[in-house]
Every structure is written in structure tokens, then in C-alpha cells.
Amino acid sequence: MENFKMLAKTFFGFEEILAKELQLLGAQNVEIGTRAVSFKGDKGFMYKANLSLRTALKILKPIYQFRAFNDQSLYKGIQGIDWSKYLNENQTFVIDTTIHSDNFKHSQFVSQKAKDAIVDQFREKTGIRPSIDKDFPDLKIHIHIDRDQCTVSLDSSGESLHQRGYRTATNIAPINxxxxxxxxxxxxxxxxxxxxxxxxxxxxxxxxxxxxxxxIPANINRKEFAFEKWNDWDNDLFDQIIDALLKRTKxxxxxxxxxxxxxxxxxxxxxxxxxxxxxxxxxxxxxxxxxxxxxxxxxxxxxxxxxxxxxxxxxxxxxxxxxxxxxxxxxxxxxxxxxxxxxxxxxxxxxxxxxxxxxxxxxxxxxxxxxxxxxxxxxxxxxx
Missing domain, CATH: 3.40.50.150 (Vaccinia Virus protein VP39)
Incomplete structure (x- = not known):
């Protein structure tokens, strides 16, 4: 399995301990950013990171980068991705956007424009378009625009990783x-x-x-991760990773x-x-x-x-x-x-x-x- 770049998002102040967690898990090319740590690993490592990391909020898999100055170049850039690799016309998706740019003022506008680019690509090829599902999408897409640099990622986690799955009862002001x-x-x-x-x-x-x-892996009690709906989902590999992690408990x-x-x-x-x-x-x-x-x-x-x-x-x-x-x-x-x-x-x-x-x-x-x-x-x- 080939290695690819990923990005683990976290809270301010946790970047160094998240980097240390990643290194101990066996990540490669670990680099600290702001509220995020980038690293490399294969598909099995992506599963392992989602299951194990205690200080990560999300694991993103970047798939494409381009420069976006306005809505036309944004639309064209999103259309430059072959979306049939990740989605088919009968599936659902949702887009989450963060922007730090003078070119774009509203994240919702960017999400809408990107959605148009994706559905238009499917409509031209198949005559049918995938639809948006904000609650239970088959694919969660993350767009990050920093000045004119646009990074498109797949969100492998889904719900934030702080949602471990064990906490059903909460008090006033529960801690994340x-x-x-x-x-x-x-x-x-x-x-x-x-x-x-x-x-x-x-x-x-x-x-x-x-x-x-x-x-004990932090997210062992979670019901699901977004990568379980991906086209390349490998149930056997996931089970092997869980078994290996549980053997390391002490x-x-x-x-x-x-x-x-x-x-x-x-x-x-x-x-x-x-x-x-x-x-x-x-x-x-x-x-x-x-x-x-x-x-x-x-x-x-x-x-x-x-x-x-x-x-x-x-x-x-x-x-x-x-x-x-x-x-x-x-x-x-x-x-x-x-x-x-x-x-x-x-x-x-x-x-x-x-x-x-x-x-x-x-x-x-x-x-x-x-x-x-x-x-x-x-x-x-x-x-x-």
C-alpha cells in the first residue's frame, strides 16, 4: 500500500503532543503546523490514526491543490478532479469549507460553488447527479482556502474525533x-x-x-468513521488493525x-x-x-x-x-x-x-x- 499525506487537526496548544502521538504510532514525515500536524502513512495507518489518536479532532486526506482567485477559478479547479474515483452518481456528499482569504468572504458560497462543479461533472458524464446529505453523507469533502491556495481533502473521520462514543450522559459544561x-x-x-x-x-x-x-485506543467505542463509506474501504484490514491495537493494551x-x-x-x-x-x-x-x-x-x-x-x-x-x-x-x-x-x-x-x-x-x-x-x-x- 502506498503512503500519502494526511493532516490531523487539533486544538491550540496540542500540536506538539499530537506530533509525538503520531511519531509513537509510526507516522512518517511528521510536521507541526498551527492547530494541525501533517504526516504520511498508508491506508491502514489512516485507520490506525483515527482509532488511536487522543488529541486529533479530524484526519483529512488532501487529494488536490490549485490556485483560486475567484469563483470561476474555484469552479474550474474543483472540476479538475475526477470525482468518479471517490463518488458515484447515486451517492451523497457534503462540503465543509474554511477560508483565510481576501478573494472569498463566505465559506458557504465556496461550498455551494464547489458543489455545483461536482454535480455538473456527474450530470455531463451520466445524466444523473449525486445529492447533498448534511446528516449522513457517503463522502465528506473539506475545502481549505489560504489566500489563493485551495486544498481539497477527504474527511476520513466524519464526526469530530472528540465524539468517542462512550459519553451518553453529560452534566452542565462537560469538557471536550x-x-x-x-x-x-x-x-x-x-x-x-x-x-x-x-x-x-x-x-x-x-x-x-x-x-x-x-x-486503550481513544476511539475504540466509536460507532463509525467516514472512511467506512469510501470506495476503497477494507473491512478485513480495519479488523486486523483493531486486533493489533488491542494486543498493545497494558x-x-x-x-x-x-x-x-x-x-x-x-x-x-x-x-x-x-x-x-x-x-x-x-x-x-x-x-x-x-x-x-x-x-x-x-x-x-x-x-x-x-x-x-x-x-x-x-x-x-x-x-x-x-x-x-x-x-x-x-x-x-x-x-x-x-x-x-x-x-x-x-x-x-x-x-x-x-x-x-x-x-x-x-x-x-x-x-x-x-x-x-x-x-x-x-x-x-x-x-x-
Whole structure:
């Protein structure tokens, strides 16, 4: 099987960890871009990347590049592709467009013009045209225009890869699965200690932490990928890749614990952990973190997503002060990481973070912060 170029899209701040994921999987020619990483691999690797990558949102397969200055050159460029290689007249398709160009103002206009070029090609050849289906298309086409450079790609993933397939129940303001996995990887979580999410909501961080610890492919629970409808779909190859990936899972000897003070959140988290087949690794209990103490003497790795006051009404100053006091007094020998979009609230924690990483939670600029709590001291090391 021949290798071809692909593009994995991701969130701001995750480009380097996505590149590392790709290298570990065996990708070739890995190059970091902005919110994206390009790489080379064959069809089997495309299947493997979709199944395995924790920090990718989509895997695109570029098929054609041309220069587009206006709607005529756009139409001509799209007609320069032999669409019968990817689609027949009885199938459906949809086009998604992103533009960074002065030549084109509206992505919907570009999608419409490209659609006209494709259906006209079929109508001229066969007298019949494929139709658009926005919900369940046979082919998802992605057009990216940067200034006058137009790249046409096939979307091999379909729905965004953050839709892992295990989360059926969500709480208020659930964290995106790719964001959760990226935070865990940035925090250095590798399954070599106990883990806790003290404000676990619907359990996303717990599920992602367990899958990382056991080396379970991120998207093993997904119902489908777009490439399953492609003309060159190879079911046997896909099954072989799943078998090979599942042989690489590993045992996990520590504990993964989640707390939430809301009974509804605890129930949803338990349902999602069950859906992900991770109930052997994760324990969830109803508890207010501020009333808890560290239970085991060994090191503890903590990653969580506290409320920012965006969608939940809380007394931020008091909340973040209690958060800092609980870590300081009750959680020695702990590396605590959390994300917040409320940058002012950090000053109430009363501890100095040892790391601050800029990320985005949706459209909100956020920081992933790390607090190192040391054994034998009620204070962080810098105060000793």
C-alpha cells in the first residue's frame, strides 16, 4: 500500500503532543503546523490514526491543490478532479469549507460553488447527479482556502474525533474529550501512580485517564468513521488493525478515583465509565472535595476542570481559596493540575503554580496550571 499525506487537526496548544502521538504510532514525515500536524502513512495507518489518536479532532486526506482567485477559478479547479474515483452518481456528499482569504468572504458560497462543479461533472458524464446529505453523507469533502491556495481533502473521520462514543450522559459544561486527553498528556500522566479527578462531572477526564493508563485506543467505542463509506474501504484490514491495537493494551496497577458533590453527576459519570468498559479501573464516589483527604501514602496525580463561574453560579474567591487550602492541608505528595478560564481566580488559590500552559476551552482562553504539593510540609516547596 502506498503512503500519502494526511493532516490531523487539533486544538491550540496540542500540536506538539499530537506530533509525538503520531511519531509513537509510526507516522512518517511528521510536521507541526498551527492547530494541525501533517504526516504520511498508508491506508491502514489512516485507520490506525483515527482509532488511536487522543488529541486529533479530524484526519483529512488532501487529494488536490490549485490556485483560486475567484469563483470561476474555484469552479474550474474543483472540476479538475475526477470525482468518479471517490463518488458515484447515486451517492451523497457534503462540503465543509474554511477560508483565510481576501478573494472569498463566505465559506458557504465556496461550498455551494464547489458543489455545483461536482454535480455538473456527474450530470455531463451520466445524466444523473449525486445529492447533498448534511446528516449522513457517503463522502465528506473539506475545502481549505489560504489566500489563493485551495486544498481539497477527504474527511476520513466524519464526526469530530472528540465524539468517542462512550459519553451518553453529560452534566452542565462537560469538557471536550480531546481537551481532556490533551490536558492529561500535557500533565505527564502515563499511568504510573494513583490518579484523581476531584470534580469529575460526567467522568470524561476519568475515562480518558484510564484509556491512557491502559493504552486503550481513544476511539475504540466509536460507532463509525467516514472512511467506512469510501470506495476503497477494507473491512478485513480495519479488523486486523483493531486486533493489533488491542494486543498493545497494558495492565494498570494503581487506582483512578473520581469525586463529585452532585449525585446526578456521579450517576452520569458511572454510566459513561460503564459505556467505555472502564469500570474495572475507575471508582466514583459522591463527595465534596473540600471535605476529603488523600487516602494513600504514594504519589497522586490529579487533573480536573473546576467551575469557572461561566455557567455555574459560585463564589469564586471563596471556592478557589478552599481549593488551595484543601490541596495544601490534605493532599501531600500530589501533583495537582487544573484548567481555568478565570485567570483572576488563580490569585485566590494562595499557592504559586509551577507551570502555566495557555489553552482554549471552547472559545474561552484558559490556563492549565500545575501545583506541586510536597510530602512532610503543609506548604508548597517554594515556601520551605
Amino acid at each position: 474529550e480531546v481537551l481532556a486527553a490533551g490536558m492529561l498528556l500535557l500533565s505527564g500522566w502515563d499511568g504510573s501512580s494513583d490518579f484523581m479527578d476531584p470534580m469529575c462531572g460526567s467522568g470524561t477526564i476519568l475515562a480518558e485517564a484510564a484509556m491512557i493508563a491502559c493504552n 495492565e494498570f496497577r494503581y487506582t483512578i478515583t473520581g469525586y463529585d458533590k452532585a449525585p446526578s453527576a456521579v450517576n452520569k459519570a458511572k454510566d459513561n465509565i460503564l459505556n467505555a468498559n472502564l469500570e474495572d479501573y475507575v471508582t466514583i464516589a459522591q463527595a465534596n472535595f473540600f471535605d476529603t483527604k488523600k487516602e494513600n501514602a504514594g504519589p497522586l496525580h490529579m487533573v480536573f476542570n473546576p467551575p469557572y463561574g461561566e455557567r455555574l453560579d459560585i463564589d469564586l474567591e471563596r471556592f478557589y481559596r478552599e481549593l488551595g487550602d484543601t490541596l495544601k492541608n490534605n493532599y501531600p505528595n500530589t501533583n495537582a493540575w487544573f484548567i481555568t478560564a478565570n485567570l483572576d481566580a488563580l490569585k485566590f488559590v494562595g499557592l504559586r503554580p509551577s507551570r502555566k500552559i495557555k489553552l482554549f476551552n471552547g472559545s474561552l482562553e484558559a490556563r492549565l496550571v500545575k501545583y506541586e504539593m510536597y510530602e512532610g510540609s503543609k506548604k508548597a516547596k517554594f515556601n520551605q
